[in-house]
Amino acid sequence: MRVQAVRKLEPSNRLHMVRRGMMAGLPIMLGYLPIAITYGVLASQSGMNLLELTLMSMLVFAGAAQFLAVSMVAASTGAVEIIIATFVLNFRHFVMSLSFVNRLKQIALKAKLPLTLGLTDETFTVSSLYRKEAKEDYGAWFYASLMITAYSSWVVGSFLGGILGDVMPQRLSESMGIALYAMFIGLLVPAIKKHYRISFVAITAMLVNFIGQQWGLNQGWAIVLGTLIGGLSGVFILKDEEEEEV
Amino acid sequence: MIIWIIIGMAVVTAVPRILPAFIMNQLKFPKWIDRWLNAIPYAALGALIFPGIMSAKPDAPQIGIIAGLAAVLLAWVNVNIIVVVLGAISAVFLMTL
Numbered sequence: 379m380r381v382q383a384v385r386k387l388e389p390s391n392r393l394h395m396v397r398r399g400m401m402a403g404l405p406i407m408l409g410y411l412p413i414a415i416t417y418g419v420l421a422s423q424s425g426m427n428l429l430e431l432t433l434m435s436m437l438v439f440a441g442a443a444q445f446l447a448v449s450m451v452a453a454s455t456g457a458v459e460i461i462i463a464t465f466v467l468n469f470r471h472f473v474m475s476l477s478f479v480n481r482l483k484q485i486a487l488k489a490k491l492p493l494t495l496g497l498t499d500e501t502f503t504v505s506s507l508y509r510k511e512a513k514e515d516y517g518a519w520f521y522a523s524l525m526i527t528a529y530s531s532w533v534v535g536s537f538l539g540g541i542l543g544d545v546m547p548q549r550l551s552e553s554m555g556i557a558l559y560a561m562f563i564g565l566l567v568p569a570i571k572k573h574y575r576i577s578f579v580a581i582t583a584m585l586v587n588f589i590g591q592q593w594g595l596n597q598g599w600a601i602v603l604g605t606l607i608g609g610l611s612g613v614f615i616l617k618d619e620e621e622e623e624v
Numbered sequence: 625m626i627i628w629i630i631i632g633m634a635v636v637t638a639v640p641r642i643l644p645a646f647i648m649n650q651l652k653f654p655k656w657i658d659r660w661l662n663a664i665p666y667a668a669l670g671a672l673i674f675p676g677i678m679s680a681k682p683d684a685p686q687i688g689i690i691a692g693l694a695a696v697l698l699a700w701v702n703v704n705i706i707v708v709v710l711g712a713i714s715a716v717f718l719m720t721l
Contacts, residue, residue: 405705430626437634447633451626461632465640470668472640477664479648490645497641499672506665552681553717556688559677560695560712566669567699579663580670587671597676604671605664612663613656 395516399523402508406500406524407531409561410441412554414532417444418539424452428540435536439529440498441558443467467598473605474502481512482521489518496525500558503565578615583608681716691715 414435421431426448434444443464450460475494482490501524511520570577587604591597653661677692678685695712699705 405709408706408709426626430630433627434630434633437630438637440637443633443637447629451629457625457629457632460629461636464633465636468637469640471637472643473664474668475641475644476648477661477668479644480653480658480661487645487649490649491642494641494645495638499668503665503669503672549717549720553713553720556677556680556691556695556712556716557709559673559680559688559692560709561705562669562673563692563695563712564699564705564708566666566673567696568702569666571700576666579666580673583667583670584674588675591675601668601671605668608667608670609660609664612666613659616659616663 392516392519395511395514395519396523398511399520399525400527402504402520403501403524403527405561405564406504406528409500409557410528410531411535412557413441414535415539415542416554417441417448418536418541419543420445420539421448421451421536422540422543424448426451428537431540432533432537435533438464439496439532440464440468440471441532466596469598470499470602470605471497471502473602474499477609478502478506481506481509482517484513485518485521489522493518493521493525496522496529498528500561501525501528503562507565507569573616575615575617576612579608579612582611681720684720687716687719690719 417435418431421434421444422428426434434447438444438447446463446467447460450463475497478497479490479494482493485493505521505524508520508524511517514520566576566580570580583604585604586607587600590600590603595603673692677688680688680691691712694715695708698708698711703711
């Protein structure tokens with residue numbers, strides 16, 4: 379009886395899910411802000427105006443591809459080359475989206491479509507580690523709020539970088555290049571602590587990615603290959619509860 | 625000119641992201657593909673961390689590695705992920721003083 383009473387005080391309503399999504403998105407926001415500001419600074423230095431560089435963050439929302447595009451614009455590379463490079467680099471989101479959508483079976487297509495547009499390396503991995511929300515009421519609100527938190531910090535950070543120019547001490551902004559890697563580590567380590575076998579999947583992916591790049595494979599395709607083969611090793615290595623619980 | 629680059633980039637980024645929502649709506653996968661897709665997040669994390677972390681400071685790959693080990697240590701003792709991120713940033717900052 380008492381348990382039921384406590385549950386009633388904490389209803390799983392929309393606002394509650396939105397708040398939880400924001401909390402889950404907070405580390406991404408922290409990782410994105412300095413990197414988005416750096417992007418804004420570099421983009422304005424490469425000759426893009428404030429509207430263009432902010433618009434690129436709003437419409438593309440993919441950090442690595444935007445940095446690549448900025449350096450290619452600075453080197454006056456042609457538009458077609460930039461667009462092809464973006465496609466190759468971002469194709470990994472196709473694999474991530476397959477995995478993401480597969481877990482959202484209870485969520486309606488009209489909610490899934492905009493959610494997939496918010497997928498980045500970071501929003502994908504964070505939302506993948508919050509699995510049970512997909513089955514809860516208003517689960518779509520949780521993921522939407524997580525993604526909007528990340529998206530808005532990316533767009534606002536780019537804009538700030540564009541207007542402020544080189545405000546941040548260079549040594550500090552360079553130190554922040556580690557932020558997103560640290561976040562990935564911070565997400566992976568607790569999963570491995572819970573189920574050691576997960577480390578085999580992650581290490582396989584690392585090695586395939588590394589070897590692929592040594593052989594001259596482009597970074598985007600090497601990550602795709604590492605993700606696919608690393609994930610495939612999970613079919614044999616992970617037990618069902620390891621996939622479901624973490 | 626740049627606006628066309630942006631629109632082109634937006635299209636080639638959006639299509640691979642959105643396509644699975646349509647594909648998966650039609651298909652029912654066998655169990656092993658389900659398991660494969662469930663393992664993808666851990667594989668993606670691995671591939672995103674290494675070897676990319678060595679280029680966090682492009683001129684000094686060992687700094688990325690050491691900061692990464694600091695992050696592993698912090699994450700291992702169950703501190704909040706924000707502390708893991710700030711710890712790694714401080715580690716790089718200190719090593720480049």
